[in-house]
Amino acid sequence: MPIAYRNVSFVYSAGSPFESAALRGIDCAIEPGSFLALVGRTGSGKSTMVQLLNALLVPTEGEVVVDEYVNSPDKKRRTKKLKGLRKKVGYVFQFPEYQLFLDTVEKDVAYGPKNFGATPEEALKKAHEALGKVGLDSSFYERSPFALSGGEKRKVAMAGILAMEPDVLVLDEPTAGLDPEASREMIALFKEINAQGTTIVLVSHDMDLVLECATRLIVLENGKIVKDGDPSSLFEVDLESYALEEPKVFAFVDALRKLGMSISPDGISNVETLAEKIKEAKK
Ligand SMILES: Nc1ncnc2c1ncn2[C@@H]1O[C@H](COP(=O)(O)OP(=O)(O)OP(=O)(O)O)[C@@H](O)[C@H]1O
Ligand SMILES: [Mg+2]
Incomplete structure (x- = not known):
């Protein structure tokens, strides 16, 4: 079953003076195995939209369905046990600091697989593999994730999610803070992971990255979907009106x-x- 957003709206701080509507009536399905890019100006609702996928946020209206999991404001419909969903949908945060919390890189990356039932040895093996994939060698294992550069932190955060082998990989600005070579390596990795069957949802301001990787593109504007189609159709779109770079x-x-x-x-x-x-x- 694909992922489905059904008439989803989301309001931050609903009912307070700080109330702010971030999504308004989102309807879309995401096919398994696809590579979807989500773009739009800053504040258009991209991060909010992807955080509904693994129930980091609960919709104010409507529902988000991922296989057997339902994320809904209706307590009767909402799936109570979210552990399986969190294993299925791996979300790499826009700001890696939000994700890192253990005192060594190795422990941090092994945490996910361990939490999902791997033995300590298996978890470490998966951690080392995932770190290799993102280009961090054994000299990083014992280092503190907090003492790393921004780009390295991003790679550790990415490895932490890859180590859990999710079916759906959500990447929120994954190449921000990476130098061009590291970006190219990441792009190659995303393509490889997608080719092996993992669904990818990519949020990015980098339109070259989007064009290179994605098979489908959604443009968000003020919490609504305003374009949905093939990335090559970007050539015809007035990108400037959505604050997107050509x-x-x-x-x-x-x-x-x-x-x-x-x-x-x-x-x-x-x-x-x-x-x-x-x-x-x-x-
Ligand atoms: N925690 C929050 N509390 C209140 N409002 C928020 C919060 N997070 C986001 N918003 C508001 O919701 C709207 C959508 O934000 P969101 O972070 O989803 O946008 P985005 O497209 O990811 O932006 P960016 O490109 O800057 O990452 C914005 O108007 C933002 O100010
Ligand atoms: Mg964002």
């Missing part, structure tokens, strides 16, 4: 067109596919 490869296609080259953006998702298209256009 992917660099599309800016390049634009420039080539202005120089008189007949080149279409279809199928262009990164520098490699752009180069292919240019070669074809020149023939």
Whole structure:
């Protein structure tokens, strides 16, 4: 069964003077195995939308269904035991500090698998594997996660979720604070994880990242879905009106067109596919 948002609204501090509506009537389904990107200006509701997926937040109205789990304001409908949901949907926080809490990197990453029933040895093995995947070697195992750089903290937080082997991986601004090389490695990792069958929901301001990875794109604006479709259709969208940056490869296609080259953006998702298209256009 896919993930479904059914007429979901969310209000922070409802009933108080600080009340603020973050989501308004979200309706959408997410197919298993897909790679969905969620974009939109700051404050448009992206983090709120993904935090409903593993019930970190409960909708004010409507419901979010993930397989047999129901996240609803209706206590009768709502699933009470959330441990299985938390194993199924792994959420990597926008701010990794929110996620790290143990005194060594190794313990922090092993915590999840241990919590979900792995023996200490298995948990450590999974932790080491996950740390390897994000590019942190054994010299990091005994270090304090709090003494690491922002990019390294992000990698540890990512490893902590990967170690739990979730079915759905939610990434909230996963490449923020990473240098270009680390970003590229992360992108390759996301693609690999998705190719192995994991559903990915990616929140990002990085439109090149979105174009390169996602098979579907949702644009949020003021808590509503205003676009839902193929990422390549971005070329036709007035990105500026949603405060989104144009992917660099599309800016390049634009420039080539202005120089008189007949080149279409279809199928262009990164520098490699752009180069292919240019070669074809020149023939
Ligand atoms: N804890 C909170 N209390 C009150 N209002 C909040 C809280 N968190 C978010 N909001 C408000 O809800 C709206 C949506 O916020 P959200 O964090 O989901 O946006 P976002 O799209 O993730 O933004 P960003 O790109 O800056 O991460 C914003 O208006 C924000 O100010
Ligand atoms: Mg956010």
